[in-house]
Amino acid sequence: MSTSSNSLTTIGFDADDTLWQNEQFFRLTEAHFVELLAGHGEKDSLLARLLEAEKRNLGAYGFGIKGFTLSMIETAIDVTDGKVPGEVIGKILAAGREMLSHPVETLPHVHDTLEALASRYRLVLITKGDLFDQERKLAQSGLGDFFNAVEIVSDKSRPTYERIFARHGDGPERAMMVGNSLKSDVVPAIEAGSWGIFVPHDLTWVVEHVEPPATAPRFREIAHLGELPGLVLGIDND
Template identity: 80%
Template structure:
């Protein structure tokens, strides 16, 4: 096989739940939301209605805390048949604001891995969600200097990776995407011709669940990000 040093030049990294914690704050807020509306349904029922609203609103609000907060309000109106008290709406809004102020907690091995790879590869942060919130998290993480480019996108698809890896690298066939979402980070990157490295997180939004593309030649799965450097050596 051709040496990785001549073939792989660019590595893309997902942000939320790959570099830092994110989903745990959504889960905490979901539990609080269920407590606020406990008299209108069991937690599982309320979570199902909320998920339906989130999926329905993706095309309007996009991903992120702001869209999630609006979906919680919409669900509260639906399950109470329009009778939700203003005090509950106020508490939902407060929960959304609290999510936007959570300190950033980087995941294990992130700092060391980026330090090791920076300079040897072009590192590109590829994340989707609310522009202001993603910029805030990147700034607070202290990881920004490791990246040669940052792309905050509305969707992650095959054309997304083709475009980004052509713009910031030598094309998708000489690039790798690393992330915790099979649906957003791994499968479309492989479809674009890149390597797709799956680093599972304990919490992943159910909407992001798809089967592992185990038959794909360029699919790899790691237990944590600290294994990435050894993977790169093994691909040489």
């Protein structure tokens, strides 16, 4: 592990769509939702109504599949003026349960990258969403042994990273956060004083879209996780 007073000692990793696939299952379920309600609106209109419900419900339900399922039910009730058949509600609930049991598919380079970094740095998994679902996915991924700590949080903000990197590391200034969401993983980590490493994913929820902090000295973007060990080495030796 790095020992210089100014060196990087702690690396935080997002989970969904950084370590394993996630958003693709939401997109597939959205498509099924549109099919179920095809007689009550066009695709774009139904998806827009669903997104409005999801945004509106974040404060009540938080992030994750359960809140998404409740938002689908709410939208189905709204677009049918309360006349949605019980059979449709049942199919929406079944779709949500299926999402909660889908196999974990890790992304390329994940295992090798974690293995390369684990011997030199404290690795912390920092993820938001359903507690049981995130615990299930971490267990099934086989990646749990690489992490010194796991934090499943309701949201990601500057205070979140300040707290986590103080608890599990040497403060945010000697830490790095890696993830596919500029809004949740990168920008607030940089605001806390950490490095923020953006790893784009082909599918990222629109709510997570913000402009890259291109002028921030501690912002970096890599094409995939396989580039991370080299980047970390360069930063640590700078």
